[in-house]
Amino acid sequence: MTPVGLLFKVNSEGLFTCPVNASPVDYAKIYPDPESEKAIMGSVVYCIHHKEGCQWSDELRKLKAHLNTCKHDAVLCAAHCGAMIPRVLMQDHLRYTCPRRRANCEHCHTEFSGSALEEHQGNCGHEPIYCENKCGAKVQRRHTQQHLQQHCSKRLVPCRHCGQKYTQDTVCAHGEGCARAPVPCPQRCAAPVPRDLLDAHLRDHCTAAALPCSFRDAGCRFKGSRQAVERHTEESCAQHLCLVSAVAARQARQLDALRAAVARLSLNCTGALVWRIADWTAKMAEAKCKDGVELVSPAFYTSQYGYKLQASLFLNGNGAGESTHMSVYIKILPGEYDALLRWPFAHTVSFTLFDQSSSPDRACNIVESFVPDPTWKNFQRPSKEPDALGFGFPRFVSHEMLKKRNFVKDDIMFLRVKVDPSKIVAV
Ligand SMILES: [Zn+2]
Ligand SMILES: [Zn+2]
Ligand SMILES: [Zn+2]
Ligand SMILES: [Zn+2]
Ligand SMILES: [Zn+2]
Ligand SMILES: [Zn+2]
Ligand SMILES: [Zn+2]
Numbered sequence: 001m002t003p004v005g006l007l008f009k010v011n012s013e014g015l016f017t018c019p020v021n022a023s024p025v026d027y028a029k030i031y032p033d034p035e036s037e038k039a040i041m042g043s044v045v046y047c048i049h050h051k052e053g054c055q056w057s058d059e060l061r062k063l064k065a066h067l068n069t070c071k072h073d074a075v076l077c078a079a080h081c082g083a084m085i086p087r088v089l090m091q092d093h094l095r096y097t098c099p100r101r102r103a104n105c106e107h108c109h110t111e112f113s114g115s116a117l118e119e120h121q122g123n124c125g126h127e128p129i130y131c132e133n134k135c136g137a138k139v140q141r142r143h144t145q146q147h148l149q150q151h152c153s154k155r156l157v158p159c160r161h162c163g164q165k166y167t168q169d170t171v172c173a174h175g176e177g178c179a180r181a182p183v184p185c186p187q188r189c190a191a192p193v194p195r196d197l198l199d200a201h202l203r204d205h206c207t208a209a210a211l212p213c214s215f216r217d218a219g220c221r222f223k224g225s226r227q228a229v230e231r232h233t234e235e236s237c238a239q240h241l242c243l244v245s246a247v248a249a250r251q252a253r254q255l256d257a258l259r260a261a262v263a264r265l266s267l268n269c270t271g272a273l274v275w276r277i278a279d280w281t282a283k284m285a286e287a288k289c290k291d292g293v294e295l296v297s298p299a300f301y302t303s304q305y306g307y308k309l310q311a312s313l314f315l316n317g318n319g320a321g322e323s324t325h326m327s328v329y330i331k332i333l334p335g336e337y338d339a340l341l342r343w344p345f346a347h348t349v350s351f352t353l354f355d356q357s358s359s360p361d362r363a364c365n366i367v368e369s370f371v372p373d374p375t376w377k378n379f380q381r382p383s384k385e386p387d388a389l390g391f392g393f394p395r396f397v398s399h400e401m402l403k404k405r406n407f408v409k410d411d412i413m414f415l416r417v418k419v420d421p422s423k424i425v426a427v
Helices: 034-041 060-067 087-097 114-120 141-151 171-177 195-205 226-235 237-265 280-289 399-404
Strands: 044-046 057-059 074-076 084-086 102-104 111-113 128-130 138-140 156-158 165-167 272-277 308-314 325-333 349-353 366-370 391-398 413-419
Touching (some): 034 060, 057 060, 074 087, 084 087, 128 141, 165 171, 226 237, 308 413, 325 349, 325 399, 366 391
Antiparallel strands (some): 044 057, 074 084, 156 165, 272 413, 308 325, 349 413
């Protein structure tokens, strides 16, 4: 006979084995041994919940009765939720986890069954939650919309000057620098002005700005508000007129000085003048109907510090050439270096009338020259009053000859007056 079945073991192949020698045993041949069973039921055992902490220990036969009261043994939930709960945890279960428990929401204090409370949690309107805009505020769920719209420091609000939207906690800082924010006028006129219009205000509109009188450039020193300047302008006509006329006089003197400077700079000092006579037809017509019409050339110098000369031209002739010829003369004008020059003037002077024929080979210029007669008074040092007439050729070229060739082309005639430089003694 084999001892009590409790001692049999099952090997890896699922067969019962002898606890003594571990050899396989046929289950059908295992019989309970009344004696042994009696002994077993009398043996001392621990409660099956010993590991959970039950300290009960007694004969095996009393175990079943103990389990009916063991606080670690699981029993059906008293609220009939169907869960098996150790007796020791029943109160907690009924209070906190049993879906059939009754409980109050900690926020709104409404009573719920356990499962309803679980659903309610996360939706309770009285539960304080953090603002979704991360402003840091905690508000009851039912007030979140109102918070977002009216109180949240991160809600967007328009700047009252420019209308751009900013969070409520930055809009003030923006407003201090906002280009559209009104700022007091630095000249302390009445109205505040939007910051970005301040320059224009000071320039064009400020009633307090000290503006200069519009005759400032003429020398008026008056400054004042816009109204004051307007009043001043009305009242100061005579004074302003004096200033303007003084300016005009000053400018006239400056113009004279400039003209003199330009004349000095453009002075011809080469000893040769090419005189361009434009509007020839009109000038000739005038010469024919009036007596003694004389054209004079720009003055020129024979060298930088030489004699000052001027050519003159009678288109309708003069003296022996009157009405039939064109007459040319040279005059000696009072020059700036006359005191240093030799007198009488003794240099050969030539006149050339250019034939402006389109083929230069066939051009036939008219050239006349003379050596000054030292006895002729025109070649003495000139007085401050220049002589009326110079020295030259009354019959330089006949009117008939003028028509034959291209001496006048495009209504322009060119006459060269040249002084032979060889004998000029410059200082
Ligand atoms: Zn127990
Ligand atoms: Zn339950
Ligand atoms: Zn609630
Ligand atoms: Zn907020
Ligand atoms: Zn703004
Ligand atoms: Zn102002
Ligand atoms: Zn003024």
